[in-house]
Amino acid sequence: MDFEDKKPKKKLTPNQATIKAQLSCAYQERCQQEMRDKLYEWGLYSNDVENIIANLISDNYLNEERFAKAYVGGKFRIKKWGRIKIRIELKKRKISDYCIKKGMQEINDSDYAKTLNEIIAKKSKEIKGGKLQVRNYKIAQYVMSRGFEGDLVWDSIKQLEG
Numbered sequence: 001m002d003f004e005d006k007k008p009k010k011k012l013t014p015n016q017a018t019i020k021a022q023l024s025c026a027y028q029e030r031c032q033q034e035m036r037d038k039l040y041e042w043g044l045y046s047n048d049v050e051n052i053i054a055n056l057i058s059d060n061y062l063n064e065e066r067f068a069k070a071y072v073g074g075k076f077r078i079k080k081w082g083r084i085k086i087r088i089e090l091k092k093r094k095i096s097d098y099c100i101k102k103g104m105q106e107i108n109d110s111d112y113a114k115t116l117n118e119i120i121a122k123k124s125k126e127i128k129g130g131k132l133q134v135r136n137y138k139i140a141q142y143v144m145s146r147g148f149e150g151d152l153v154w155d156s157i158k159q160l161e162g
Contacts, residue, residue, distance in 0.1 A: 011043030018052050025061035029070040032062055033094045068095050068103030076107050080115055083107065085147020116156050119143055124160070136161075 012020065017039055024030060024038065032053055039049040056062040068090060075081045075089070083104060090100045123139045136157050143153045 014044060014048045014052065017042050017044055017048070018055065021052055021056055022059075022061050025056060029067045030062060031064060031067045031071075031093045031095060032057075035062060064095055064099045065102050068099040069106050072103035073106040076112075076115070080119060080146065082116070082143075082147030082149065083112070084149060088147070113152075113156070116143065116148055116152060117160070119146065119148075120153070120156050120160060132161075 020042070021035055021039065025035065035056065036049055036053060039052055040046075044052070053062065071090060072086055075086050081089075087100060087104070090103065095103075120139055120143055123142050124135070127135050127138050129135075140150070140153050140157060144150055
């Protein structure tokens with residue numbers, strides 16, 4: 001595709017952007033940074049962007065705590081991510097520590113342990129042969145890459161062995 005083929009992005013007026021942002025937030029939980037980036041993408045200036053963000057917050061379209069809870073719940077239940085990875089991703093989105101803490105309360109400890117054990121059991125079936133220590137190391141590396149805490153991973157691996 002040539003450069004000439006690309007249409008220049010149409011800049012939105014603040015009113016158009018507000019409506020589009022409201023629809024976007026109503027469709028799916030968004031965080032402030034995500035929305036801010038979108039508004040800049042739509043060709044708005046920082047004054048307009050901050051006014052729109054403030055209006056979205058006051059009209060309850062944007063709520064960081066609600067976003068954090070939805071994000072944590074979804075990534076844990078659907079993607080089966082661990083707490084470490086979820087926390088890192090929320091930090092990337094500039095979510096406050098308070099909201100991250102509130103969001104993390106969505107993860108039930110017994111569900112977390114159950115999910116961890118399921119992932120370990122599934123991975124141990126995939127890794128065949130070799131020394132037990134090497135297999136366990138590979139399993140642990142995989143599970144920790146999904147954001148689970150190392151000490152919990154090794155405790156679970158030892159329990160499944162014994």
